[in-house]
Amino acid sequence: MVYRRIFDDAISRLKDERRYRVFADLERDADAFPKARWRRDRASVEDVVIWCSNDYLCMGRHPEVISAMKNAAARHGVGSGGTRNISGTNHPLVELEAELADLHGKEAALVFTSGWISNLATISTIGDLLPDCLILSDQLNHNSMIEGIRRSKAQRRIFRHNDLAHLEELLAEAGPERAKLIAFESLYSMNGDIAPIGQIADLARRYNAMTYMDEVHAVGLYGPRGGGIAERDGVMHRIDVIEGTLAKGFGTLGGYIAANEAIIDAVRSYAPSFIFTTALPPAIASAAQTAVRLLKERQGAELRAQHQRQAMLTKHALSAAGLPVMANPSHIVPVLVGDAELCKSATDMLLDRHSIYIQPINYPTVEKGSERLRITPGPLHTDAHIVHLVEALVDVWKSLKLPFVEQPKVVEFKRESVDGRCTFPEFKRAAE
Ligand SMILES: *Cc1c(COP(=O)(O)O)cnc(C)c1O
Numbered sequence: 001m002v003y004r005r006i007f008d009d010a011i012s013r014l015k016d017e018r019r020y021r022v023f024a025d026l027e028r029d030a031d032a033f034p035k036a037r038w039r040r041d042r043a044s045v046e047d048v049v050i051w052c053s054n055d056y057l058c059m060g061r062h063p064e065v066i067s068a069m070k071n072a073a074a075r076h077g078v079g080s081g082g083t084r085n086i087s088g089t090n091h092p093l094v095e096l097e098a099e100l101a102d103l104h105g106k107e108a109a110l111v112f113t114s115g116w117i118s119n120l121a122t123i124s125t126i127g128d129l130l131p132d133c134l135i136l137s138d139q140l141n142h143n144s145m146i147e148g149i150r151r152s153k154a155q156r157r158i159f160r161h162n163d164l165a166h167l168e169e170l171l172a173e174a175g176p177e178r179a180k181l182i183a184f185e186s187l188y189s190m191n192g193d194i195a196p197i198g199q200i201a202d203l204a205r206r207y208n209a210m211t212y213m214d215e216v217h218a219v220g221l222y223g224p225r226g227g228g229i230a231e232r233d234g235v236m237h238r239i240d241v242i243e244g245t246l247a248k249g250f251g252t253l254g255g256y257i258a259a260n261e262a263i264i265d266a267v268r269s270y271a272p273s274f275i276f277t278t279a280l281p282p283a284i285a286s287a288a289q290t291a292v293r294l295l296k297e298r299q300g301a302e303l304r305a306q307h308q309r310q311a312m313l314t315k316h317a318l319s320a321a322g323l324p325v326m327a328n329p330s331h332i333v334p335v336l337v338g339d340a341e342l343c344k345s346a347t348d349m350l351l352d353r354h355s356i357y358i359q360p361i362n363y364p365t366v367e368k369g370s371e372r373l374r375i376t377p378g379p380l381h382t383d384a385h386i387v388h389l390v391e392a393l394v395d396v397w398k399s400l401k402l403p404f405v406e407q408p409k410v411v412e413f414k415r416e417s418v419d420g421r422c423t424f425p426e427f428k429r430a431a432e
Helices: 003-016 063-076 084-088 091-104 115-129 143-151 164-174 197-206 261-270 282-296 298-320 340-354 383-399 415-419 425-431
Strands: 025-028 035-039 045-050 108-112 134-138 155-159 180-185 210-214 241-245 255-259 333-336 372-375
Touching: 025 045, 045 383, 063 282, 091 108, 091 241, 091 255, 091 282, 108 115, 108 261, 115 143, 115 180, 115 210, 115 241, 115 255, 115 261, 134 143, 134 164, 143 180, 155 164, 164 180, 164 197, 180 197, 197 210, 255 261, 282 298, 298 333, 298 383, 340 372, 340 383
Parallel strands: 134 155, 134 180, 180 210, 210 241
Antiparallel strands: 025 035, 035 045, 108 255, 241 255, 333 372
């Protein structure tokens, strides 16, 4: 047995399927984000613009967030010193949990080392604690939720994406007596579509089920205080467990759940992936808390409005140029390519020719045939950045002979409308 060859073969298979992933070696520039330096190789360093960051509101470079991290590191040092049970519970972590419970209007919150771990730990623990539990899982749920479900002893059934009728059918089959957990996301990050949260909560009440919702791509970004889509829609109190990340809208690292005290205490006490791993360091907790707090305030509302504005402008401008933007009601701008190889070529060309960094989204993240570019405009992308992006994508589309949309809905795209009062209906809604 030549062990080495097994690994080489595994990698070759990915390369044959054009699924082999290459990481870009980047240095973000905190003072000039979304600009970054890209090391093509040892010899050359080039300036690029990042168009695929999940640091949606650029909180990772916010001066107050940076100083919170520096100050906490200077005061408390850089590590946390252990698991939460063994000296890892530092005061900034306790404060962060209070801030998060308040954000979601829940009795308590619990912080984990990542959003991925939060989903794994919580869903598997709830699935095991509820007797004979049935987990009803949306077809497009994130890998971390699927891992949580797999790890629990609960039975799993999958409902078609955002399909209330199918969910109801499965709930009815299980009957009101059986323990049930509905697991879903508020905003699905690859398509940018949004769940009917209130209606799912209605079904949960009717069939006596618990609800678990991943708000990872919405916390900080939606709602008057950044509580997510559920806050925006006024349904936060109707969801039993809300899960979020500190690494996307809040720009730092870590994940959490917010729920009633009994659920939080049970997960804290039973979940191995919480108990046996070192806690987040105080500097990160302090930075995250600062980001959450700032986004509850007025400047949060302003950042959210600016974020929506740049996202809507990007969508309109790309659509007007005939690029196949996949329609959705959120800040995510997916552009369909439909082929793994072309998707990779398109992103390589964007980087080589136009200094634009967008990661290709291929199988298994999305289905084969729906490979895409996933563009995430932020509040610091200027109108000039957007114009550059459109021109670059048009060039790439022509060079690779990718299809344009036959009759693009022509939307007015004037500088005046950007700088002055906005004329797009979506804009107005976002700004209100
Ligand atoms: C990114 C992501 C997570 C994981 O969050 P991390 O903090 O990055 O580990 C969980 N759920 C969804 C839907 C995600 O996209």
